[in-house]
Amino acid sequence: MWNKFKNSIASFFLVYCREFKLVLHDQGIILFFAFLPMAYPIIYSLIYNPELVREVKMVVVDHDRSQISRELVRKLDACQEIYVRGYAADMNEAKRAMHSHECFGILEIPEGFGRKTGIGEQANAVLYSDMSLLLRYRGFLVASTNVMQEMSAELQLQKINEVAPLAATISSGDLMSVNNIAMGNTSSGFDSFIMPGVVILILQQCIILAVGMAGGAKRANPRLIGYVGVNQGESVLGSMLGQMLCYFTIIMLPAIFLVHYVPLIFSFPMAGDFWEILAFLTPMILASICVGFCLQSVCSERESVFVLWVITSVAFLFLSGLTWPRYAMHGMWRFMSDCVPATWGVEGFIKMNANGSSLAQVRPEYISLWVLTGVYLVLAYVVQRWIVYPQLWRGPKEAASVKN
């Protein structure tokens, strides 16, 4: 019993050390472990770095041509969201501009707009928005609501003074102010919204791709890849843990870069405690390594991971609840999203990083991650013991014959 225990500890360390050599000799795995987590977040953040959608082009069709309609257009143009490209003579001209992709919205001010405000009727204008991108629509909506409110308040005050000259003395200025405060992502920027989630997803995918590729390398013909990728000791669990620790050591640096330096470089929200975040992400990294071990069952060659796993990034992005919140998911999709380590990783990391939650406040996510780690560890053991190992026993013989 004691000897068996000693042996497994010895094989654990042996595997741990040998695995470093194997990883460092494999350009493909290094690419996933080092290049991907370093380069991807930078490229991604650069794409979205302008954060806000400003100055969306709009064309105006003004059938009214009154002082108040001009004021409306001026005020819209002054908003950061809208840029008034110019006036069109009629709707046909405006449509032509929109079809030629010269503007993304048309403001139509009907005849009698100014007169209506004068005689105390409601004056209506319509803004037709292109719906290809919701951020443009959102810009139009926010700007027009603000302008509408401001102009309405001015006219309201005038009117109140007309019907009841004393009212102004009761309330000087605003009757009741309405404020909005954006929490977490205080600038409401797109980059700050999407990237903190995406970095966690990148972390998970890098690990799984690398471990999957290592599995392919194990099972490939050594003559093809130029070295023996097999590094399995007597004990299945011992070698698995040895490899896990090796991958964990390697990914530590990229992980710190991802969760600390990427937000620092691009000034994303950083309200969390660094050490608590690392403690939170530990089970996610371990669970991802175990998922990688499971993936090895279907990776019969090194390149299989590209075909089998790259596309899942898109699926996991949506399952994580970053864009489509998890409370609105249906049963089956929700369950699937529960099974992905990155779902909990993204949720917890966003709460800690952007909203400043403590580790205690993300308890449900943290517990789920440890549960997933346990489940995938068992699953990984089963996969390694009954699928990968039996195939490898045939492998070394072949490798030995190559050497001879």
Add this chain to the structure above:
Amino acid sequence: MKNSGLKAIIQRSVLQIVRRPIYWAGFFVLPLFCFFLLAGLMENGLPIKVPAAIVDRDGTALSREISQNLAGMQMVEYAESCESFTEARHLLQEGKIYGFFMIPEDFQANLLSGNGPAITFYTNMTYFVPASLLFKTFKTTALFTKAGVAMSVLDAVGAESAVALPASLLQPVNITVRGLGNPGLNYAIYLCNSFIPCCLQLMIMLMTCFSLGQEIKYHTSIQLMQMSGGSIVKALFGKLLPQTVIWLVMSAFMTSWLYGWNSYPMNGSWWWFGLSQVMFVFAAQALAVFFFGVLPNLRLSLSMCALLGILSFSIAAFSFPIESMYGAVSIFSWLMPIRYNFLIYIDQALNGIPVYYSRIWFVAYLVYLIIPFTVLWRIKKAFVKPVYTP
């Protein structure tokens, strides 16, 4: 040799696909999984019933009325009741709510005495979509409340005539924003039309490079070249034609599922949009062949396709407009076929405008069909003398 000619190459290629499970996964299982995930996940169109909270520090008739108005709104659901700002903030940090509406102490009293109290609402913008929906609901409610207050102030000063013109008094100027083509702001319509073809593009490129690279890896390309009589065009054509057919069927299935069965907006001509989908498949395959020619190595060409295929989801500007990106970044948008597919979708399906305005995007597809010819000689070299580098 009997076993040669285009027909034999096609037969060989079909057999290769049928025999290996990884091809089944790459051609059918994974694209269909992503398709059904994207189309099924967002079935409802909008994530309504956003969990939120009201912090009522006033506890008067007026504040309760505001709470009731808020609770009646379609978009929100009041999951929790809180007594203080701190409590609400903790709920928000724990992710139980996405925002809260704060009615301060002595709200009613201050309002009636003209002290101008403030209503503040907080939205957690780290979750963009639910927070935007909350923002809209909260703002509407706050504005209605304000209008009601204005009415009662007028009432208080004895202006009875005010009752005669409520609409114009509450909102003298109104701007209605109309979303063309997607009036219900359906999130599935917004996302699926770009993300699903982009998934398809990624898989087309990966599978093209994978299947070509396999020939080199297992040195079967020599046999392929013998079968084609040394013609690389014939070899590639025979090799890729069965895949083209598979992708066209997949694309047709997805298009008909979305625009036919699920009635996604199709305001233009099916023919032009269909043509675009067909040319898109050709373009993606051609681009992959080009990458394979530049890097005739299984792993590197796959890495290249994976990198650009995944980046396409962002760089092709499905969510963040291209004119807002940095100039040096946005030019890369035009490299990928999906960009043209997306633009044609906007013009021909969503907005249904004359095809004249999208003519250039169709021409762009043609360019993709030409570029592989510039690197054919490299593929030929690699096929004749296959060297596998891991």
